[in-house]
Amino acid sequence: MKLPAPVRHGINLVELFVHRHGSKLGFGVIGVLLLFLWAPIFVVSFMSFADREVLNFPPDELTIQWYVSFLGNQQALDALYTTLHVAAFATPIGIGISILIAYAIDRYDFPGRTALQVLATLPMIIPLIVVAVAMTMFFGQLGLGSGFWMVVFAHSIQIIPFGTLIILSTLLSFDKTLEEASKDLGANELETFYQITLPNILPSIIAATLLGFTISFNEFVYTYFVKDTATNTLPTYIWDRLQHSASPEVNVISVIFLGVAVLMVLLAVLITNVERIAIRD
Amino acid sequence: MSIVSIQDVRKEFGDIVAVSDASFDIKDGEFVSILGPSGSGKSTILRMIAGFETPTSGAIAIDGDDVVGVPPFNRNVNMVFQSLALFPHLTVAENIAYGLKQQGVGKEERSERIDEMLSVVHLEGYNDRMPDELSGGEQQRVALARAIVNEPKIVLFDEPLASLDRKLRQHMQRELQRIQAETGITFLYVTHDQEVALAVSDRMILLRDGEIEQIGTAEQLYDSPVSKFVADFIGDANDVEAQVVDSQGDTFTIDVGGDHVTVPSSVAQRPDALSIDGSVDVSFRPDLLSVTNEKPENGQLTIGGTVINRIYKGDEMTFVIETELGEITVHDEGAFDIGDDVAVAVAPESVNVFEKATPATHVE
Amino acid sequence: MSNNERAVGRVSSSFRKASDTLRDRPRLRLAAIVGIPVAFLAFFFIGPLLVMLWFSFQSGMPPAPTTLDNYIQIISSDLYFGIIWRTTVITVQTTLLATVLGYTLAYSIVRFSRRATLLLVLIILPFWTNYIIRMYAWINILQSGGVLDTIMMATPLYSEPLSLLYSQTAVLIGFTYIWLPLGTLPFYASLTNMDTDLIDAAKDLGAGPLKAFATVTLPMTMNGIVVGIILVAIPTFGSFITPALLGGTDNVMIGMTIESQFMEAFNWPFGAALSVIVSFMVVVALLVALLSGTDLFDKPEESQ
Numbered sequence: 001m002k003l004p005a006p007v008r009h010g011i012n013l014v015e016l017f018v019h020r021h022g023s024k025l026g027f028g029v030i031g032v033l034l035l036f037l038w039a040p041i042f043v044v045s046f047m048s049f050a051d052r053e054v055l056n057f058p059p060d061e062l063t064i065q066w067y068v069s070f071l072g073n074q075q076a077l078d079a080l081y082t083t084l085h086v087a088a089f090a091t092p093i094g095i096g097i098s099i100l101i102a103y104a105i106d107r108y109d110f111p112g113r114t115a116l117q118v119l120a121t122l123p124m125i126i127p128l129i130v131v132a133v134a135m136t137m138f139f140g141q142l143g144l145g146s147g148f149w150m151v152v153f154a155h156s157i158q159i160i161p162f163g164t165l166i167i168l169s170t171l172l173s174f175d176k177t178l179e180e181a182s183k184d185l186g187a188n189e190l191e192t193f194y195q196i197t198l199p200n201i202l203p204s205i206i207a208a209t210l211l212g213f214t215i216s217f218n219e220f221v222y223t224y225f226v227k228d229t230a231t232n233t234l235p236t237y238i239w240d241r242l243q244h245s246a247s248p249e250v251n252v253i254s255v256i257f258l259g260v261a262v263l264m265v266l267l268a269v270l271i272t273n274v275e276r277i278a279i280r281d
Numbered sequence: 282m283s284i285v286s287i288q289d290v291r292k293e294f295g296d297i298v299a300v301s302d303a304s305f306d307i308k309d310g311e312f313v314s315i316l317g318p319s320g321s322g323k324s325t326i327l328r329m330i331a332g333f334e335t336p337t338s339g340a341i342a343i344d345g346d347d348v349v350g351v352p353p354f355n356r357n358v359n360m361v362f363q364s365l366a367l368f369p370h371l372t373v374a375e376n377i378a379y380g381l382k383q384q385g386v387g388k389e390e391r392s393e394r395i396d397e398m399l400s401v402v403h404l405e406g407y408n409d410r411m412p413d414e415l416s417g418g419e420q421q422r423v424a425l426a427r428a429i430v431n432e433p434k435i436v437l438f439d440e441p442l443a444s445l446d447r448k449l450r451q452h453m454q455r456e457l458q459r460i461q462a463e464t465g466i467t468f469l470y471v472t473h474d475q476e477v478a479l480a481v482s483d484r485m486i487l488l489r490d491g492e493i494e495q496i497g498t499a500e501q502l503y504d505s506p507v508s509k510f511v512a513d514f515i516g517d518a519n520d521v522e523a524q525v526v527d528s529q530g531d532t533f534t535i536d537v538g539g540d541h542v543t544v545p546s547s548v549a550q551r552p553d554a555l556s557i558d559g560s561v562d563v564s565f566r567p568d569l570l571s572v573t574n575e576k577p578e579n580g581q582l583t584i585g586g587t588v589i590n591r592i593y594k595g596d597e598m599t600f601v602i603e604t605e606l607g608e609i610t611v612h613d614e615g616a617f618d619i620g621d622d623v624a625v626a627v628a629p630e631s632v633n634v635f636e637k638a639t640p641a642t643h644v645e
Numbered sequence: 646m647s648n649n650e651r652a653v654g655r656v657s658s659s660f661r662k663a664s665d666t667l668r669d670r671p672r673l674r675l676a677a678i679v680g681i682p683v684a685f686l687a688f689f690f691i692g693p694l695l696v697m698l699w700f701s702f703q704s705g706m707p708p709a710p711t712t713l714d715n716y717i718q719i720i721s722s723d724l725y726f727g728i729i730w731r732t733t734v735i736t737v738q739t740t741l742l743a744t745v746l747g748y749t750l751a752y753s754i755v756r757f758s759r760r761a762t763l764l765l766v767l768i769i770l771p772f773w774t775n776y777i778i779r780m781y782a783w784i785n786i787l788q789s790g791g792v793l794d795t796i797m798m799a800t801p802l803y804s805e806p807l808s809l810l811y812s813q814t815a816v817l818i819g820f821t822y823i824w825l826p827l828g829t830l831p832f833y834a835s836l837t838n839m840d841t842d843l844i845d846a847a848k849d850l851g852a853g854p855l856k857a858f859a860t861v862t863l864p865m866t867m868n869g870i871v872v873g874i875i876l877v878a879i880p881t882f883g884s885f886i887t888p889a890l891l892g893g894t895d896n897v898m899i900g901m902t903i904e905s906q907f908m909e910a911f912n913w914p915f916g917a918a919l920s921v922i923v924s925f926m927v928v929v930a931l932l933v934a935l936l937s938g939t940d941l942f943d944k945p946e947e948s949q
Contacts, residue, residue, distance in 0.1 A: 015853025019352045026757035042783030097682045104678045128881020129900045130920040134693035154866045218775045254778040261773035351847040366846035370864045383851030
């Protein structure tokens with residue numbers, strides 16, 4: 001057997017190149033893809049200050065006239081109000097049901113436990129349009145009609161899989177010996193829940209609520225099929241506008257959606273930070 | 282001829298100096314340990330030899346070839362990781378074959394060498410097992426086989442035995458020695474556990490805060506530590522403070538808690554550095570002391586105190602004695618009880634005297 | 646005691662009685678906890694799906710005779726078969742693009758970046774922005790004389806506008822844009838879960854970075870890959886917004902066809918049959934993915 005040399009040569013040059021320049025390639029990928037993700041958002045934000053009705057890039061002059069006209073547009077404001085109104089009901093209903101499902105799966109062993117988990121995940125798996133048309137037929141057939149409350153329940157259905165996923169993962173990773181320790185130290189079941197369990201899972205419930213709100217605020221497909229003509233949310237309102245001709249007002253609404261997303265993510269980051277501080281103390 | 286040669290190697294991570302000006306050589310076929318507390322830079326040295334870190338300055342040569350800048354996959358050294366890093370999706374045989382495949386060794390030779398290796402590590406017939414079906418000790422053997430099958434110039438160990446229980450660890454230590462003797466491959470073993478290092482290695486490199494404190498055999502480090510740090514780290518030691526009161530050339534006199542004792546100057550690593558009236562650290566090994574309630578022999582240092590604890594150790598007892606100079610631990614025979622007033626007798630030639638240690642600044 | 650207080654007392658005592666009853670009977674408590682969500686999902690989710698299935702066998706708006714005609718019409722028609730085929734092709738292309746780019750992005754963040762949290766926020770933020778708005782942004786960019794054409798024609802490379810809007814390329818760009826965050830996150834999760842010692846071990850044993858990736862990282866993150874593919878492929882297959890806004894009339898996907906059955910043609914039974922076929926294909930694809938060895942409901946395995 002021939003003795004190997006202390007240094008092996010002749011290794012693939014591509015491998016050496018990747019070894020030497022791997023981090024540069026990595027940063028290049030991150031840069032290009034972040035540009036890809038953010039460029040469209042910058043474009044619409046920028047265009048909301050464009051001066052002309054017809055979309056053209058770059059705009060000749062910058063103006064805030066479209067923000068002013070949005071504030072004077074009763075239809076758009078009504079749509080914004082409806083969106084918030086729906087989210088205000090759909091989020092607590094969806095998250096409340098998510099908590100019940102997560103709690104049942106985490107704490108109880110019962111026949112159909114896996115089935116419940118699959119059922120709670122299913123709305124995420126079946127394509128939105130399929131569920132949307134199914135709801136249209138169902139509500140129509142039962143004579144429930146369409147409109148505000150049907151939109152609320154439809155949104156709740158869409159929130160459930162995400163809410164359950166977030167809350168369940170926290171419950172599963174929550175150290176149950178903490179509860180035992182609390183009871184060992186003399187706290188009863190209720191005190192244990194309020195003082196130990198709740199503070200530990202609360203951040204994930206808040207995070208799920210933020211996500212639920214965002215889902216409802218942005219929801220289009222279910223709403224589009226389930227709503228009646230009188231009910232318009234902001235997404236269905238823009239859809240209508242885009243069917244005719246896009247005005248820079250749609251850009252203004254885009255900025256509103258972006259603002260809501262930033263706000264929600266900031267809140268979520270803030271809460272996870274609060275959680276970290278709480279753990280450190 | 283040295284198989285690994287480290288010259289003035291320094292490694293900085295930002296502002297933190299992990300290794301500063303380390304130099305040492307490892308001879309072909311040696312079993313060397315790098316020993317030091319956590320954060321002393323021992324793993325960094327290992328990772329620089331393996332090629333995962335590049336030294337900030339200095340030279341590393343493997344078998345005479347400068348390897349600084351050579352990526353790990355082009356170096357003929359292999360590592361046994363602390364986590365073992367067995368590929369969980371590959372069988373035992375596939376794990377061992379991994380390095381051979383990269384070298385382009387043919388299928389038949391691969392399977393021959395795998396079987397050969399499995400018999401070296403006493404795991405015959407384990408070819409098709411998955412890593413998670415193995416016990417901790419078996420996983421250690423596979424990780425070792427995966428490294429040595431490539432016939433590297435040196436095998437690097439990053440504390441792989443740390444997770445094993447004491448019995449198994451001691452067994453694996455003997456296995457490492459056996460396998461090293463059988464294969465003749467140079468082993469470099471990093472650990473914070475002096476027991477492991479004392480048990481397995483021909484030589485030890487003791488690190489402190491990124492600097493090499495002492496290099497030597499177990500006997501050298503135990504009997505002639507260069508500093509209080511070494512004395513404390515290798516084996517057990519009692520430390521007391523003393524003053525140098527007089528020097529007579531080949532002996533000098535120190536004041537230990539009011540008693541004067543004359544010791545040979547060979548007990549100090551650097552007798553010239555000791556100044557009269559200067560403070561020194563004196564350390565003595567528990568097993569070189571004796572407990573007595575009789576009048577001490579002439580010239581012996583005695584320190585009076587009270588027995589505060591006794592621990593049965595089979596053929597011997599460990600006494601903890603509270604003295605004016607602090608607690609002193611003694612391994613000795615005798616029928617003393619807790620509360621007895623006794624004296625600790627120290628033979629002058631068994632002490633170690635160090636110039637006052639500068640307080641260690643820890644790099645984590 | 647006023648009437649009001651008495652009423653409150655009565656309510657709270659009956660509430661306490663109810664909660665005591667629940668505490669003493671764990672089965673009843675379980676039934677209450679499980680019953681509410683099951684009833685809600687059964688009524689507002691399973692009910693509609695069953696009604697849809699029933700509708701798909703109707704020959705007209707009910708009451709009407711039961712028939713298989715809707716399915717026969719779909720399977721035998723070149724038009725609908727063509728649409729389903731195109732939808733499948735676009736879905737496969739989108740999934741490939743989004744997962745490859747997503748994996749590369751996740752890998753780059755995990756291996757090379759120290760600001761992972763910030764980068765993840767920057768990736769998730771666009772995803773939390775409205776879907777239609779994001780597609781509308783691409784209309785601005787891709788349309789003839791839009792942002793892309795303006796920039797491209799400012800370079801010496803192009804003198805003619807590309808006019809990418811209303812093409813299959815536009816649809817692919819739109820889908821990739823929408824799903825890139827979803828294609829990144831599962832890979833990020835499985836890559837951060839992986840013990841980096843394994844990569845070091847591969848390199849130590851002589852594998853270069855690409856070889857180490859192919860033989861260790863890739864097989865070990867297979868779970869994340871399957872999840873990523875599922876997350877991207879399913880919503881793409883059923884989508885109608887992106888092809889409607891970016892694809893124009895030449896790039897009709899099955900979702901658009903379903904939409905028009907309800908919004909224009911008002912042929913509910915036929916739309917229901919199309920929906921059943923879409924659901925069937927999605928469920929089959931999901932089962933194939935699950936049989937490939939991934940358990941969606943498993944927590945990610947801790948690497949040793």
